[in-house]
Amino acid sequence: MINDQTILETLRHDGGFTLFVKAAEDSGVADILNGDDTLTIFAPEDAAFVKLPDSALDLLESDPALARELLLFHIGEGTVLSENAVETAIFRTLQGGELALSVAKSIFYVELTPVKRPDIVAANGVIHAIGTVLIPETIRDQLLEEKGGAA
Template identity: 35%
Template sequence: MKFRSLLNVTVLSAALVVSAATYASARADIVDTAVAAGSFNTLVTAVKAADLVDTLKGTGPFTVFAPNDAAFAKVPAADLEALLKDKAALANVLTYHVVAGKVLAADVVKLTSATTVQGQDLKIAVKEAVVYVNGAKVISTDIETSNGVIHVIDAVVLPQ
């Protein structure tokens, strides 16, 4: 009887190790994580329109300051529609939300700026324990993906 119990524990332990490994390898990339969240529909549409899907599914790591749908809703509809039709301008705006490397919330609070993939710097400020990126409030942090991290912001930030 002892042998059977030991065998069951060993099999269960092996199954847990395999399950943990499968979970770790199955973690989604930035794009798939944004799609699965359900609150980044406009961002995902924009990423597709700018042909940036393959980039954001790439090796990375990337840090994305991701405006949610409510943030995009603050942009006048005509302006957003025009931006979605101008691939170069759209790519310019979207890459302004991306920083090369994985910058977690603990790191962000130590920074005053971060250079974006677009080439310009984002200004980072901490006021009353809240992080702001170019004035946009960071409302959720450290959504880890297989190729980086997403921080949710409450506004679309624009390059100069």
């Protein structure tokens, strides 16, 4: 089946990516996901975001630049389908980082995280649903070590 919806529209229609979609809209990444460039996205499902510490979620919501960097770490140019994945490969992200892709026993992985639902095709690329938020080293300390002070 051919999907004429953009990546953003497909994510929104799916219903399992509401937190990713909101962050994309708030950070300006939605324009990229609605654009004409062909992209591959490793999209964390809502359950993945819920696993983050509350302080990290609050920070992502209050800091659009930080959210943008995090989301762009999940997106790259071109189309990578699981059926074409090789044993190991490097995926360059729009954030500037790299993700390790691999296949083992017919399971597609990104950074040792199994892809839960691969190859969700959109008009401008492909989505791979994952159960973990991938955090680039550039913001890991800021995002995960922010501790809430006394209330």
